[in-house]
Amino acid sequence: MPYEAVNETVYTIAATAKGGRTGQVKSEDGVVDLPLGKPGSTSSPKANPETLFAAGYAACFNGALNLVASNEGLDTSESTVTADVTFGKTDSGFGLAVAIEAAIPGVDEAKAQELVEKAHEVCPYSKATRGNIDVTVTGRPA
Known part of the structure; x- marks a missing residue:
């Protein structure tokens, strides 16, 4: 299927990350506000x-x-x-x-x-x- 441009916006949200894979990510509405960790950590699992x-x-x-x-x-x-x-x-x-x-x-x-x-x-x-x-x-x- 070829590329289709969005021609009518239904919803837009932004999230900001700082610190890369071991930092923090937060959505502009505050719903997501998580510390991040590298994949595979079993001692202290975090989102990635x-x-x-x-x-x-x-x-x-x-x-x-x-x-x-x-x-x-x-x-x-x-x-x-x-x-x-x-x-x-x-x-x-x-x-x-x-x-x-x-x-x-x-x-x-x-x-x-x-x-x-x-x-x-x-x-x-x-x-x-x-x-x-x-x-x-x-x-x-x-």
């Missing part, structure tokens, strides 16, 4: 950019799933979406990959997969990452 990206992608994808399902007369409000974000080395530095799994009550495996593939087409996070990072989507009955 991958944590925040996973949370945002999972929430956005779940909204897209509910939208496409409601267009088909299905209620997926009890579905859950997990975005598993991987940070790793690439040939040119570092990169991300995402595996999305949706557990959808009341549908069979084929319908669950069909719904997540449709959600992947309309989810703004999916659109933003398409062609830039590896993203896999899997739907399963809950």
Whole structure:
């Protein structure tokens, strides 16, 4: 799908980070105000950019799933979406990959997969990452 410019603003939010991966991040509305830590710390786990990206992608994808399902007369409000974000080395530095799994009550495996593939087409996070990072989507009955 080609690039689509935003032609009507619905919502804008800003967040400011200081100190990089071991600093602090705060949204302008104060809803997010977190100390950051490097990934993999087990002694004192803290949020990191991958944590925040996973949370945002999972929430956005779940909204897209509910939208496409409601267009088909299905209620997926009890579905859950997990975005598993991987940070790793690439040939040119570092990169991300995402595996999305949706557990959808009341549908069979084929319908669950069909719904997540449709959600992947309309989810703004999916659109933003398409062609830039590896993203896999899997739907399963809950």
